[in-house]
Amino acid sequence: MKSLVKRLVCLMLQACLAVSCLLTYAHTASSATNFEGLEWKAPIARDHPLVGEIHNATGSMTLAALADLMADSRFVLIGEKHDNVDHHQLELYLLKSLVEQKAADNTPAAVAVAFEMLNSDQQLQLTGLMEQLVQNDSVQIEAKALKDSLDWPEHGWPWDDYAELIGWALNSRLSLYAGNISQKTMRTIYQSGIDDRFESARQLKASVSDALLDQVFHGHCGLMPRDALSSMVDIQLVKDSAMANALVAGNEQLNVLVAGTGHIRKDTSVPKHLQLIDNQSTLAVALIEVEIGKTSVADYGELFDRFDVVVFTPIANQRDYCADLKKSMQKQ
DSSP: OOOHHHHHHHHHOOOOOOOOOOOOOOOOBBBOOSSSTTTTSSSSSSSSSSTTOEEETTTEEEEHHHHHHHTOOOOOEEEEEEEOOHHHHHHHHHHHHHHHHHHTTTOOOOOOEEEEEGGGGHHHHHHHHHHHHHTTTTOOHHHHHHHHHTTOSSSSSSSHHHHHHHHHHTTTTTTTEEEOOHHHHHHHHHOOOOTTOOOHHHHHHHHHHHHHHHHHHHTTTTTTTTGHHHHHHHHHHHHHHHHHHHHHHHSSSEEEEEHHHHHHHGTTTTHHHHHOOOOOEEEEEEEEEEEOOOSSGGGGGGGHHHSSSSEOOBBBBOEEEEEHHHHHTTTT
């Protein structure tokens, strides 16, 4: 069982598990409502009536209104479904919009970005790259050089999914931070529990553990007994704490996190940690795949208990994540 749990911890690093039964809409190309010049790439449900819409608790909103909210926040958390290409291009679109808006307002592009996809072992290399760029305004770091410098692992986060986003942020002279914990730290937490590097995780454990346990249990399709998941809850708490710490370390006028949607939940995740560490304005923006047959925002339940703003996108694939997980467990 111990080796099985370790294997599943690694799977958690690679993707947020989700389960859905999907039917395919027409695969015709469609421009992205609200996002000028952007073409949807995810193939399923592009013509769903909610695709491209932006909503908060009071109703629909424009991209300009969202940009204003983001620019007025100290911390902006953008949540993705890791394997949806449209979420990656929307993250880049939103970052560019923020920087362009600040330039138009004649204000410095004082923006820091933390990534779940970068771990603490890569921060030293990341800092070195930023120093190179500060020393020479004409330098641009190419994607291959960036990948090599970061010693990007071949297994885990797919480089092609994040190369453009990280590369653009770096070459735009934004401050970049590794949001995630290292594999070594993950093993330590798994074996010994939460340590004093992650004080917010310790403080929040009693109040959010039950809700996190439910998320982890359902995220693993109910295939593991709840009492085998306590270490995973600790790891989730510590990762959220680390991401909050990275945002605070950015110490810029605006600090952005790019992470899985589960990490930006207001009720259990990074926003709760930020309230303890640095209680300033936080905006949680979730990129959400539409669901077939759910054509009203009300059909999606209590979204705004978890997020401040949602952006609806097409569906990436019809993959059965639970079947994949069950097969993986059978191989152990």
